[in-house]
Amino acid sequence: MLELKQVKKSYDNVTILKDINLKIKDGEIVSILGPSGCGKTTLLNLILGLTAVDEGQIIFDKKDITHVPMEQRGFNIVFQDYALFPNLNVYKNITYGLRNNPGIASAKDVDDLIKLLGLEPHLSKKVDQLSGGQKQRVALARTMVMKPKILLLDEPLSALDGVIKESIKEKIKEIARDYHLTTIIVTHDPEEALTLSDKVLIINNGTISQYGNPEEIIKTPANGFVREFILNQLEIKKNNIFALFGGDMKECVQAG
Numbered sequence: 001m002l003e004l005k006q007v008k009k010s011y012d013n014v015t016i017l018k019d020i021n022l023k024i025k026d027g028e029i030v031s032i033l034g035p036s037g038c039g040k041t042t043l044l045n046l047i048l049g050l051t052a053v054d055e056g057q058i059i060f061d062k063k064d065i066t067h068v069p070m071e072q073r074g075f076n077i078v079f080q081d082y083a084l085f086p087n088l089n090v091y092k093n094i095t096y097g098l099r100n101n102p103g104i105a106s107a108k109d110v111d112d113l114i115k116l117l118g119l120e121p122h123l124s125k126k127v128d129q130l131s132g133g134q135k136q137r138v139a140l141a142r143t144m145v146m147k148p149k150i151l152l153l154d155e156p157l158s159a160l161d162g163v164i165k166e167s168i169k170e171k172i173k174e175i176a177r178d179y180h181l182t183t184i185i186v187t188h189d190p191e192e193a194l195t196l197s198d199k200v201l202i203i204n205n206g207t208i209s210q211y212g213n214p215e216e217i218i219k220t221p222a223n224g225f226v227r228e229f230i231l232n233q234l235e236i237k238k239n240n241i242f243a244l245f246g247g248d249m250k251e252c253v254q255a256g
């Protein structure tokens with residue numbers, strides 16, 4: 001279980017995040033959703049340990065890790081631009097982190113990940129010979145071989161579209177389920193958050209607007225911001241989303 005208690009962060013005396021309280025159970029997929037500049041990446045970096053909190057606590061597995069350095073937390077992130085090594089082939093990219101820590105993953109662990117992510121045909125290719133979706137899968141494999149205790153993903157789908165986007169979504173779900181891995185994803189896209197996650201954390205103006213499962217958020221938006229932000233952006237795809245929950249858009253908008 002990961003828990004944030006009364007977390008606050010400011011930059012240059014400007015409060016970016018405040019009153020952040022949340023619990024994430026082991027194996028859950030949680031999306032952090034909100035408009036540009038609301039503090040999503042800052043929150044991800046606080047959890048990762050890349051950025052220090054000003055006030056409040058971060059608890060993981062009942063231990064206070066608020067001041068534990070990033071390297072000792074054992075969490076791992078896939079950055080938006082993948083940050084792969086262009087001079088190495090796919091296999092070497094995937095196994096790079098094992099060079100100094102060979103005991104972390106066995107040859108079978110690596111093989112299983114390569115198979116899960118469908119990377120067998122690409123292992124000897126260089127990074128610039130890959131599509132966006134293939135690069136994302138390599139970045140996921142490279143992070144997963146290090147067996148992170150929590151997987152953090154910053155806008156993992158934003159550079160992808162159509163079928164590729166759907167297939168990466170499925171891979172993320174498979175990884176979280178197969179490895180029972182807590183996965184925290186930053187996104188600005190409500191449809192992505194609602195279709196990918198067990199829970200969605202909606203942030204506005206540096207505070208939590210709502211934290212709940214996709215159905216709760218759609219059927220009982222906590223306030224006007226959630227209603228507007230979610231429903232306006234879902235305008236085109238709303239019927240597909242509602243079909244997922246067997247609901248009726250009109251009823252929910254009226255109820256909200």
Ligand SMILES: Nc1ncnc2c1ncn2[C@@H]1O[C@H](COP(=O)(O)OP(=O)(O)OP(=O)(O)O)[C@@H](O)[C@H]1O
Pocket residue numbers: 011012016034035036037038039040041042043188
């Ligand atoms: N290192 C920093 N120093 C000063 N201000 C920062 C720093 N990092 C982020 N900020 C500010 O904090 C606010 C939140 O930034 P953050 O990147 O967390 O937002 P975001 O929700 O991820 O935005 P986007 O969706 O556009 O990536 C912004 O106003 C940003 O300018």
